[in-house]
Amino acid sequence: MASHIRLQVARYRPEQDSEITFDEHEVPCPKDWVVLDGLNHIKDRIDGTLSYRWSCRMGICGSCGMSVNGEPKLTCATFLADYAPGPLRVEPLRNFPVIRDLIVDVGDFMRKLARVKPWIVRQAEKPLAEGEYLQTPEELEEYKQYSMCINCMLCYAACPIYGLDPKFIGPAAIALAQRYNLDNRDEGAAARMAVLSEHEGIWGCTFVGECTKVCPKHVDPAGAIQRYKLTAAVESMKSFFMPRGA
Amino acid sequence: MARSHVYTDYHPRWLRRNLSTYWWLEKRAYLAFILREGSCMFVAWFVAYLLLLVRAVTIGPGSYAQFLEWSAAPWVLAVNIVAFVFIVYHAVTFFVAAPQAMVVHIRRKRVPSYLVLAGHYVAWAIASVFVSWLLLGA
Numbered sequence: 364m365a366s367h368i369r370l371q372v373a374r375y376r377p378e379q380d381s382e383i384t385f386d387e388h389e390v391p392c393p394k395d396w397v398v399l400d401g402l403n404h405i406k407d408r409i410d411g412t413l414s415y416r417w418s419c420r421m422g423i424c425g426s427c428g429m430s431v432n433g434e435p436k437l438t439c440a441t442f443l444a445d446y447a448p449g450p451l452r453v454e455p456l457r458n459f460p461v462i463r464d465l466i467v468d469v470g471d472f473m474r475k476l477a478r479v480k481p482w483i484v485r486q487a488e489k490p491l492a493e494g495e496y497l498q499t500p501e502e503l504e505e506y507k508q509y510s511m512c513i514n515c516m517l518c519y520a521a522c523p524i525y526g527l528d529p530k531f532i533g534p535a536a537i538a539l540a541q542r543y544n545l546d547n548r549d550e551g552a553a554a555r556m557a558v559l560s561e562h563e564g565i566w567g568c569t570f571v572g573e574c575t576k577v578c579p580k581h582v583d584p585a586g587a588i589q590r591y592k593l594t595a596a597v598e599s600m601k602s603f604f605m606p607r608g609a
Numbered sequence: 610m611a612r613s614h615v616y617t618d619y620h621p622r623w624l625r626r627n628l629s630t631y632w633w634l635e636k637r638a639y640l641a642f643i644l645r646e647g648s649c650m651f652v653a654w655f656v657a658y659l660l661l662l663v664r665a666v667t668i669g670p671g672s673y674a675q676f677l678e679w680s681a682a683p684w685v686l687a688v689n690i691v692a693f694v695f696i697v698y699h700a701v702t703f704f705v706a707a708p709q710a711m712v713v714h715i716r717r718k719r720v721p722s723y724l725v726l727a728g729h730y731v732a733w734a735i736a737s738v739f740v741s742w743l744l745l746g747a
Contacts, residue, residue, distance in 0.1 A: 375624050377622035377623070377624070378622075380624075381624075382624070383624065433635070433636075457626070457628075458628070460620075460623040460624060460625045460626075461623060461624040461626070462620075462623055468620075468623060501717055504719075523628065523632050523633070523639060526628040526632065527628055527632075569642075569646065570642075570706060571638070571639065571642045572638070572642070572706065572709075573636075573638055573639070575709070576638070583709065585709060586709035586710065589706075589709055589710030590710060590712055592710070593710065593711075
């Protein structure tokens, strides 16, 4: 087993660069080191100016997503040994503007996410005295998969549609909208439909399916979008044939 | 810097990268997707071909014989073979994608995706047997 691996790390220093360049470093490659450990080694021992985001180191916070040999990956869950002896190329996530080095701006997603109201919407809250909104395990199962999203943006980086049309709402925002649409405590499906059934909503998706393949939490955003296409089509037919409601 | 710094949604110093025109050649999965989308053209071709056949049959035996002769031309044969390969690819990739889009419940229990997929293949087999019987047996 190789003791070291060559890492090619993307650099973009906005005060001096107009394009991405690559720095190459040799880092240790013990079997339990992930790409993030390699980056931390570079920052601590070789070049302290390297910038990247990370926090939890255990696939929960969703902040260390980067492009590893062209594939969107959580760097805390991608082992260096799998790529030894390298070279291993680490770049900022695709389809997002680069702020510095490996840091991208995800503001576009944050604005889109708010538009789909990713919270439980109630027409009227019941009094506290009546207790909790109870749910059966089957009702929980309906949306649980979509609630696993950690907003890591790997799905946006894998989606060529988002790369071609930045107005597309995108996989994670639609999956999170479905997480609430399928929750039996929620009453906000009609409000979300106005946003989701826009041209840049679900209909922008052509089912490439890569969002689902790269998702580290098995959320299946592509499935969520296709399911919602069916819902939106049925609702549209209903409103056409029964304009006054069923 | 000469100009004052104004905050915008798209900061001028951020690096904005455009997707290459040939993005679909960068990954096998992207190429498979483009071929799947492109296969729709061959579906359209088979529809047109079928309509031409119906039209020839409607006009009379002479026209039908002419249609068969035209169909036997090497280039029509070549187009039909390529179209058939793409149609099969279209059907298979469509079936693979179907369980993701179709969530079926029976008695409040979700039907596993492999059964949804199997259902598509069974329906395909039944339709093929029926068409074969219609053409050869009846």
